[in-house]
Amino acid sequence: MTHLPTRFLINRNLIRLASFSSILRRGRLNSLILASSSSLSHPVKTPVLCSAVGVSSRKSVFVGFRASHTMASQSNQPQSVHDFTVKDAKGNDVDLSIYKGKVLLIVNVASQCGLTNSNYTELTKLYEKYKDQGLEILAFPCNQFGSQEPGSNEQILEFACTRFKAEYPIFDKVEVNGSNAAPLYKYLKSAKGGLFGDSIKWNFSKFLVDKEGRVVDRYAPTTSPLSIEKDIKKLLEKA
Template sequence: MRHKLSSIFQLKKGLNLRTPFTSQPPKMSSMAFSATFFTPLHHFTHARTNPPNSPSFPFIKSSLASSNSTFFHPTLSLQTSPTFPRLFIKPRSFSVHARAATEKTIYDFTVKDIDRKDVPLNKFKGKVLLIVNVASRCGLTSSNYSELSRLYEKYKNQGLEVLAFPCNQFGMQEPGSNEEIKQFACTRYKAEFPIFDKVDVNGPFTAPVYQFLKSSAGGFLGDLIKWNFEKFLVDKNGKVIERYPPTTSPFQIEKDIQRLLAA
């Protein structure tokens, strides 16, 4: 028995084993690991801030943006950026900004018409607005322009305005100049409703009026405009009431327009 105990003691001593209740201080390697583990949280609030002139978030290329622009993708940017730890913290200011955006009305904006003249949208106060991003070479062009023209002709004296914003971000299907767009819409489809300057409806160069429309009917950053001829219905108080996908026919919106006109 003494021989066995002696052998076990010698083996334990040779391997430098310690019991779980040892009173010896931890090795420096353990201390270094603890310090390294907490470093990212410290850097997130102090060392990993962006320089004053750099953008708050990185950007990535997107086919949805215009040819000279980029589209912001916040989640992917935060996950891949070297200036942020691999940790997503949603800023509280997002929801605050969304509420602030929806407190505005369409009347707070000034846009340029097809002739590049400023048009304050408060000139449409008291009217029902159907706002559409249009294109001249889309498979939806013929049906939408025809039905929009007929709706406008039918209800313009009752207070309806159709506001058309040309956009070239979807399949490059609105490549023409403002003059070409105006001639196309007015000559082929007899469009008498207002047509405005060509704009971006997605990405960092989104027109302010479309930032408002999307934030009012799609959350803080706004759901993306999906394609040509997406539609927003605005009531007589300048508030967005409904949003319709591109495949929704203008005639399918007629009952909603009638209700707002009667309100």
Template sequence: MGATQSSPAETSIHQFAVKDTSGKEVDLGIYKGKVLLVVNVASKCGFTDRNYTELTELYNKYKGKDFEILAFPCNQFLRQEPGTDQEIKEFACTRFKAEYPIFQKVRVNGPNTAPVYKFLKTSKSGFLGSRIKWNFTKFLVGKEGEVIARYGTSTAPLSIEKDIKKALGEV
């Protein structure tokens, strides 16, 4: 569902391929040299407005500085992302002016977890161990594809701006 299979040898997010909202495979190696903020998004969550608004603000501020946001819709938390991939993309792009990539809906927990999320969770565990607790969990990934930090749902995107600047070498 939205990602290809992985082996346990991955050491970089750049070793994965995922599918965009039109079903086209995207090699995450194209993001080598960029700082990434990877987020599991949902359109019908209490955290939606703040997160999407601040993600768009961060993106607009840093997109020209080797920074990219990768959004992965997920419907695992109270079915708060029920739309089709196209509906999800349209929602984010129209309502929140999202210009960053939005990929196919994925599973972030359980036996069918997308391989890229297995990698992220194994690299940085959180409050519930490796399990994703809720929508809008964020992973900051360095230019070489290594996971630098993990942030929970209640961490506002703008509050991690200092970490983004540090990863970009601006501090």
């Protein structure tokens, strides 16, 4: 057996000890990084020199999950009025995607309001003038304001169609404010709040919707339908 010089053996052992110590330090550093990143809601950005495989893979998985979750949430959210299904006055489902390519004026109506005569009269005039050019008026009866729409769907239809010659669709009675508000109205209010706030203020609030189902404007109950004719024409003329 060959006997190596004592000095050589000592130096070789020191090198091994230094390498082992370095490995231990890196392992502890990586463990600390993993522990700290798992305790945070968002993984920390580690420096390049701390390129621990564990940290990198955990961070990639987390970011990938967050991106997928965000995309899924966005895909579940309505993107336009066309994503909704509502009930007509007879209780049948109506998919609003049938109105793609149409300009919509969506109004919450009432039969016993001080604004009833003027609004119904002007809505009928607008519809007669522009229905062949692509305008649709969607009327949603609502009894939340002064209990001024107390009748049944049949009574509301007879009132609007007989007295005001309304040819546009009148839907099932809905709530437009509060926790029981129709999903369509929750969307309309979130899409166009502004000076009017989140709630509908009274009967005959109006939402103007373009051909792609996007809410482009909102009008107060006291805004007469004929006064927004120019806005309707502008949307109808767009390709």
